[in-house]
Amino acid sequence: MSQDRRWLLGGLAVVFGFVGLFLASRAGHGIFYWIGLIVFLAAVGTIFGFVRAAFDEAEGKAQTPQHLVPLTMLAVAVGSVVFHFLSPWWWSPIASNWGYIDQTIIITFWITGVAFTAIVVFLAYCLYRFGHQAGRRAAYEPESRRLEFWLTMGTAAGVVAMLAPGLIVWSQFVTVPEEAAEIEIVGQQWQWSFRYPGEDGRLGRSDTRLVSNDNPLGLDPNDPNGADDVVVQNVDLRLPVDRPLKVLLRSLDVLHDFYVPEFRAKMDMIPGTVTYFWVEPTRTGTFDILCAELCGVGHAYMRGRVEVMEESQYQAWLQQQPTFAALANGYARVTSRSPDGGEASARSSVR
């Protein structure tokens, strides 16, 4: 290696070393310390490598086959597997009936994990075993129909093994149980509103064109089914445990998505249509509602909370809420915000 290149690279390694030291010195944040340490050690290793290569060259030693490369690739595969099993970042404990989705994810992790590890280990082995050596030539084999056939079959089997359970669960996902109660979630920039059917169990008709200050969700006052609907805004969504629910989704302006990680199920709401998904909450508790479809600058602030509670508690709460008919004049929302909308962004006030 030429003189000036040696200086250049040595300089670069020293720069990395200093970067590492600098990062490690910012040890106020623990992450910096560890990354800084790794970078510094890598820089030291690089300098060591160059020094050794320089000496080898000077002594006229032949370059030895590199085992560092296959070892590193193997480490990537092994490290990924180890990371997976040690990772503190995993799905939130499920609070709905959609454990089948989790099971399908586990199956997928196993199949893809085995495939990834096997192929990378094989790759690392090839790099180790078939590195260039003087006097050895590669084999000449344009193709092997048999091998390719079996690999294709194996892959197809793996694909089927993931797709089959996936589609079975999907068909459950899109088949709403007969006994599911309806509830409506309305999204708008940047808040959540909820509507419960009243005694009659039916939600009234609605239309975006009917939205006004007095009628923020655009309910049709001429529809008798809507008279007993309960509208709540900017407070927790309350749901009864152990009851299947068909969640109807509406938007007044742009695309939004109602997502509760513990429920697993979610769906976009499209202005101009009503979309849905169904879910059965299976444990009580309070969970975060997140908007999961970019809806403008307030997207990350469009939050809410959902509280799943025992049936009796839920009914007691519901009885106390005013119906749409009772609020026909001078609609007073169960909220502290001014009726005319105010500022564009709405930070959820419930915590």
Next chain:
Amino acid sequence: MVDVTREFQDIERAEPEDVELYHPHSWITKYVFSQDAKVIAIQYSVTAMAIGMVALVLSWLMRLQLGFPGYFTFIDPATYYQFITMHGMIMVIYLLTALFLGGFGNYLIPLMLGARDMVFPYLNMLSYWIYLLAVLVLVASFFTPGGPTGAGWTLYPPQVILSGTPGQESGVFLMLVSLVLFIVGFTMGGLNYVVTVLQARTRGMTLMRMPLTIWGIFTATVLALLAFPALFVACIMLLLDRALGTSFFMPTLVEMGQTLSYGGGSPILFQHLFWFFGHPEVYIVALPAFGIVSDLISTHARKNIFGYRMMVWAIVAIGGLSFIVWAHHMYVSGMHPMFGFFFATTTLIIAVPTAIKVYNWVLTLWRGDIHLTVPMLFAIGFIITFLNGGLTGLFLGNVVVDVPLSDTMFVVAHFHMVMGVAPILVIFGAIYHWYPKITGRMLDEAMGQIHFWVTFLGAYAIFFPMHYLGLMGVPRRYHELGEMAFVPPSAEELNAFITVVALIVGFAQLVFLFNLVWSLFRGREAGGNPWRATTLEWQTPTTPPPHGNWGKELPVVYRWAYDYSVPGAAEDFVPQNQPAPAGAAE
């Protein structure tokens, strides 16, 4: 069935007419308004890399916000969304597509096929200048009132043109105009690539003797010609909605208490149009990478690509199938649930030819003679990262599994790994590989090693853990986590870690840029064929290749592109234009 190894016979066919090229006489027509595909290729590449650097810096700003939220007060939600939108659009369209098709396509297609230039050189030149104009229009949006659009690179209506999204004043308009210009330019370029491959191959160069690089770029171009029109019409319709108040995509809506004058439109129509383009687009990026990496592995392992015919079939099958999987981007869009069954099936089917390609790359290394050069390292890095990214695609493609994972960081991690890291590694490997042909000098080996290791290990460390944030439920397109009860504080640590690694990887690219310039003047002289490769571009009479590529006579091809380590041959490679020894039976 024809045995690919035994095609030594001189193929009888009509002599293709040697074209009369346009010969430039002034500096301007030689190096600026050039009709030579090689110059155009460099123009595309330099422009793409320059705008790519802008997108890279934007990614640093995004990561600064995500890693240390609240620390950098100049980044507010609106600015953050502008960053992510421009970063995404530039990287996918203006960098990757332009570099693979406009850069590598222009340089390699004529050379690898034994042609003198593209078949429509004037159109080719125009295509670059329109691309440059598209880039300038896009960059202009940084400087116009309201700044660039912050609607996300997917530009979903209705929010894209409403006041709750940055860029309503002018940014979204410029974005759409820029895309329209880009598509016009790439249709021109695309016609060139396709027709040149079909019509201008030299004598003896059958389709099944073409290197896989050409197959990849060719198929990607066919995809582009068929898919970009969907984006084109979507952009025009969105422009009309914005500028004239039409309602192609705009339903009745109430924005911040005001009922707008739109009505009757369908937001989901845009999604279908966009993704009908958008899914083939990712294959427009991936297929050239597949083709190039096959040639890199083959050359640097001194071994023919395993299963060449299957590789060609797989490229074409992936290209065809890519048109019937688009709605896997729309599983939770609210579209009819029955579509979920169909698209999950087609999406998981497309995994099969893709997997075959991965097996064949690895099987090429088996019993090979592997030289761990920098291009080979990048090719290996590609295999590992593409495998990882492709496998996480199986999670997202399986419709019901996508339900909790869509719009989370799992998706971000997936597409970065499979489209950001893997093809970028191929681009780097390809540049280290072909730089000697373009300039006559080698890129510095040791700087290349540093560049490779930091980029590969760093990018893996950035995106692999990110999947787990998504699994937890952390949404994408959030400028900060805020208070999320289900997210432990260690997630903030992870975000900080990813940010620091991202900055390190970003700075490592400066080593690469320095190498590109330094080696122009101080790089080791390469000669015509430093890698001892078989493909035609390495057999030019002089290096760098002159205008017209081949001197007085076009080459004649006698064999496929992968005669490496042929038993009984004197050298461990036989160039494609080397005739068989007289009376050869083998």
